[in-house]
Amino acid sequence: MxxxxxxxxxxxxxxxxxxxxxxxxxxxxxxxxxxxxxxxxxxxxxxxxxxxxxxxxxxxxxxxxxxxxxxxxxxxxxxxxxxxxxxxxxxxxxxxxxxxxxxxxxxxxxxxxxxxxxxxxxxxxxxxxxxxxxxxxxxxxxxxxxxxxxxxxxxxxxxxxxxxxxxxxxxxxxxxxxxxxxxxxxxxxxxxxxxxxxxxxxxxxxxxxxxxxxxxxxxxxxxxxxxxxxxxxxxxxxxxxxxxxxxxxMTGILVTSFVILLILGFSFWFLIRTLLKQKTLDEMKSDFTNNITHELKTPIAVAYAANDALLNFNQAEEKSKRDQYLRISQEQLQRLSGLVEQILSMGMERRKTFRLHPEEINLKELITPLMEQHQLKADKPVHIELDIKPETLVIVADRTHFSNIISNLIDNAVKYSKKEAELSISCRQTGGTVTISVTDRGIGIPLDKQKHIFDKFYRVPTGNLHNIKGYGLGLFYVKSMVEKHGGTITVKSEPDKGSTFTITL
Structure with a gap:
């Protein structure tokens, strides 16, 4: 008990x-x-x-x-x-x-x-x-x-x-x-x-x-x-x-007693703080389980329905229908694979055997395909403006993980935009420092919630609205990988005016 x-x-x-x-x-x-x-x-x-x-x-x-x-x-x-x-x-x-x-x-x-x-x-x-x-x-x-x-x-x-x-x-x-x-x-x-x-x-x-x-x-x-x-x-x-x-x-005795009380007070405070964190973490894990179950169930259900139509309702005989259902199945399986890959990345990130494989990456060549992918898969109009100076800007990073970092930021900007997503991505080099900023005009983040958005399993409360799906790992993954690359990430946001995430490497 x-x-x-x-x-x-x-x-x-x-x-x-x-x-x-x-x-x-x-x-x-x-x-x-x-x-x-x-x-x-x-x-x-x-x-x-x-x-x-x-x-x-x-x-x-x-x-x-x-x-x-x-x-x-x-x-x-x-x-x-x-x-x-x-x-x-x-x-x-x-x-x-x-x-x-x-x-x-x-x-x-x-x-x-x-x-x-x-x-x-x-x-x-x-x-x-x-x-x-x-x-x-x-x-x-x-x-x-x-x-x-x-x-x-x-x-x-x-x-x-x-x-x-x-x-x-x-x-x-x-x-x-x-x-x-x-x-x-x-x-x-x-x-x-x-x-x-x-x-x-x-x-x-x-x-x-x-x-x-x-x-x-x-x-x-x-x-x-x-x-x-x-x-x-x-x-x-x-x-x-x-x-x-x-x-x-009695100075020596009084100082010693005060130090002992201070140590005990700090120890008890740290104990209570740890217990509160564990309680919060437990609640966040419960939310994560519910969210990830839903996220994994959706592509499985859609792919299952498409395959069932092909097998049991003679939809395979008509080429257009067959291609449509196969394309749906492929998209959902890709989505499912992406979810699983991200979860596995979270587990690998904390292992001692985790290693990055840095290489020279042209930012324009990396970001342009990501923009096209998110524009195609979004369920709303998406306009993305890319500004890179110089255009041949190159960074040294792990291609796979850095691609996931930019993809997560673009995905969040699209999801938390209103009816139409307007994004701008800016890349600048100042001396030996490279800054990458992703700005949107979405719903924004309240000031008191901004310090928690990079916590594991944390999602900004949206009241009774549940139209934005997720499981609180995206920004945690972004922050972890940026720090693995030796950089930092910050956020500036105002409710109803949008947010700007800035990576400094």
Missing amino acids: KLPLKHIVILVICSLIGIFVYQAYWLTGLYRSMKMEMESNIRDAMRTSDFNEVVLRVNDLQKDNVEHGSLTVSAGYDADGNSLVTQQTISYTDSSRQDTIHSRTETTTDTVKTVGNASEDSKAVASSESGLDVLLKKQDSLKELLMSIQQGIHSGVDTYIDVNLQRYDSLLTHVMKEHNLSIPHHTLLIYTGTSADSSIVYTDTLGIAGDSSYIPSPKAIRYDYEFNMHHSQRYQLVFEPINSLVLKQ
């Missing part, structure tokens, strides 16, 4: 829509994942740059130890594992006296807050005796632990040397470049405090670094990183939305 073409087209369209929707869903999910990863990289870059800035400040303090003393900063948990202890010790030394003048030790204790479900924490505590083990059970808790240690070190170092915002911005820019995040930005150092009675909360910007030419737009986004344990100071990174940056990083 054949699936109707309409259903095939619907299935193809549904398949394309399904592929497009899935591709869009997948790309949207990938976009969100990449955006989240990029935002995570930005936060990690801010934390990493802060740690590096603290380390550099500690290195600066160590370089000053010889002249100004020593600094020790340590952080860790107390015995119960629940409190984070930060200890800073500084000793000032007079290098000339080689003894310690002053030593100061400060200890700060902060209680570590764990985040999570109460029941989960209680189970974790039950399975471990150390609070540190509870933190290490979860990746988020481990990250929180490391940040608390970093904040503790930060608080100790900040006591003796201020934050270097310009250095932090340079470190941040470098780390972001490693993550392919080279974007204009501002880095702010912000302090948040309260009044003496804690009734007023204020925020003050202590410094700005970054790209001086960058001006944040209203859509600019801000990322905060609180670096001290009292949450009073933070870095703020300001830059434009990263949507375009994410899309830029």
